[in-house]
Each structure stands twice: as C-alpha cells, then as structure tokens.
Amino acid sequence: MADAAGHITARGVIAREVGKPGQVEEFTIDPPGPGEALVRILASGVCHTDLSVQNGVFGGDFFPVLLGHEGAGIVERVGEGVTNVKEGDYVILAWRAPCGECRFCLAGKLHLCAASLNAEKRMRTMDGITLQPVLGIGTFCTHTLVHSKQCVPVDESLPPEQMSLIGCGVMTGVGAALYSAKVEPGSSVAVFGCGGVGDSVIMGAKLAGATTIIAVDIDPKKLEWAKGFGATHLVNAREGDPVARIKELTGGFGVNYSFEAVGRPETTEQAIFCRDLAGTCTIIGVAGPTSTMKELPLGRFFDLGGALRVSWYGDCLPTRDFPLLATWYQHGKLDLDTVVTRIISLDEAQEGFHAMERGETLRSVIRL
Ligand SMILES: NC(=O)c1ccc[n+]([C@@H]2O[C@H](COP(=O)([O-])OP(=O)(O)OC[C@H]3O[C@@H](n4cnc5c(N)ncnc54)[C@H](O)[C@@H]3O)[C@@H](O)[C@H]2O)c1
Ligand SMILES: [Zn+2]
C-alpha cells in the first residue's frame, strides 16, 4: 500500500531484541532513491544465517532486524538513474553487488568487492526505528528496498520458491565447489553438514565431475537426502570418528576437497584433517565471532600441505551465476525441487527455524 508521497506500508518478520523470536509487524518503506529498487517479494528461503542473526551470533548491534536474505520477487518501482532493471522484472536478490570502484573491483576481482552495494536505510518500524535488513536485503516480508544492482533478472517462467534459494544457500554451495575450491573431474570430496548449503556443495561437486562424494552429517534423514543429490558414500558422525571413516573410504589417504557447512569448531578440525596431501579445505559454515578452535597442530597441518580457505557466497558473481543456476535448474541439472522441503506463510517463519533445528527440512520457503 502506498500513500500520496509514495511511502509503502509493508509487512515483515522483525526481530526486536537478541534471542527473541521475530514477529510479523507492519513497517514503512520510503520511495526508492537514486539507484534503488522496491521489490515485491514472492518467496524467501529460510537460511540458517537468519536464525544465527536472530540468536545474536553476530552480536547485538543489528537490532531491530528485518529477517531474510534469500529471496525472489518482482521489481515494483525503481529510483532515479536505474538502468539494469525496470518495473515488472522478475528477479533474484543478491546479498553482494560489486561496486565497481573498490580496490578489488578495480583489480577485476568483483566477487571480493569490499564495498558491496546496498540501499540506504529507508525502512522503519511503525514507531520510527530504522530497520537493519539481514545482509542488506530483508526478505521475510511483502516488500523490501534494495540497491538495483542487487536485483538479478531470471526467466519469469521459473518458480519463485526454487529461484529464491539461488539467492543464498544454493549459490553458496554450488559456488564453493566450482569457484572457491575448483573441484576437478575424478576427484574425491567430503562435505560436513548436509543442510541446504551442504547438499548444494554436493550438487556442485557432482557437476564438476567428482567421482567420490562423501556426505557427513549426524542425522540419518539428512544423509538419505544427500544421497539423492549425488553423495556416493554416507558417514554418520555420531557413529564414530568421521575422519577415520573418510580415510577408510579413500584407500587410507583422505579426500582432495573437504567442505565445512556446519559452522562448528569440531567439524572445522575434521574438515582440515580428512584431506589427502595437498587437498583443499573450504570453510562455508559461519561459526560466529566468539567461536575458537582450541588447537591447530601446525606440524600435522604443514605436512598435509594444500590450502585452507573461506568461501563467502561461493565466490559467485550474481549477474553471471544466478541466470546460470536458473538454467541448470531448467535443464534438470540442479534438483532445487527437493531442496524446497516445505512451503510456509510469513506468519510461520519461526516454525521454519524450528523445523530446521529439528532437522526436518533442507529449506522451508516462505511464500508471500
Ligand atoms: N559462507 C557463506 O557465504 C554462507 C552462506 C550461507 C550459509 N552459510 C552458513 O552455512 C552453514 C550451513 O547453513 P544451512 O542453511 O545449510 O544450515 P542447516 O542447519 O540446514 O544445515 C546444517 C547441517 O549440519 C548438520 N550438523 C550439525 N552438527 C554436525 C556435526 N557435528 N557433524 C556433521 N554435521 C552436523 C545438521 O544436521 C544439518 O544437516 C551455516 O553456518 C550458515 O550460516 C554460509
Ligand atoms: Zn567493489
């Protein structure tokens, strides 16, 4: 709903305080400024990062927060000077949009942009407090305001629930395999944590031609799902040391590529030490600012060689990769239908978090 001056009244899930479940509230959005776009959300995935934000894992400075950062929708209005999208475009929202001007962009490394574009803070609670949207987007809502460069158009025949997932979890996982780790054909891979992100790593590793893909989780149901996405071996970490089991499955050597998609110190350590010589370990899970790994035996670490790296957003370039992943979905190469485990309403966002904690879903998707 817009008033005469073009202010919109929207509805969204707002977390007011650290650790308190966010509730659906009305909030206001100013008309889009230069370079900005107002987007009507059609679908939003529920990513673990939203729950971490609500729980204060990233600190308490972000409240009140408009939750959600994995969304697809329709551009409803654009501000002055916007040329990359227009009213009516069907888009996936990106939480990174390269500025083109920072030291990384100038060096041609746009995926590392240090000044990613966001809209100005123009969304406020009804009592006038400026909202902080998660990762500069905010998608558990009817409408949101973003930088126009955060809008990436895709084929409008594709379903919004599946497309929304490309906005974070699926892109992160597939990109971590293809771009961060650069998995090679014929290689071996281990993935710790088979949620929406980990299963997308598995899909990415399969696309890259890995021939051994070991899924590690503590939940048998997650492991069954992982098999459907292309895992060749399943390891339940509750039933013994997963590193020893991975070694057993790889002729005693370990894997060429390991991925941590849980966000815990113990799985990070396991991901580091389940590698073969010169293997690459890629950290995707967000452990949070206070988490520490008690010990890193440097001798063992050195002797293994290889690389330890962090993957933000799968080192993707949304304008290149969102349409690519959408096309792979269309061609049946990415099974996003199975990742969309449950469709819920805006009022059920907290239920989406609980279902994730109980291990019942890969992704709940809020349909608006
Ligand atoms: N780096 C990035 O850019 C980026 C992007 C998106 C999400 N993330 C992070 O990735 C992580 C995964 O996100 P998700 O949405 O897939 O979460 P999720 O909750 O759906 O999945 C996590 C999985 O880890 C499993 N798990 C828990 N403890 C385990 C253990 N000890 N050993 C093995 N498996 C274990 C759970 O059973 C679950 O299947 C989160 O930390 C999230 O914040 C990072
Ligand atoms: Zn930049």
Ligand SMILES: [Zn+2]
């Ligand atoms: Zn996410």
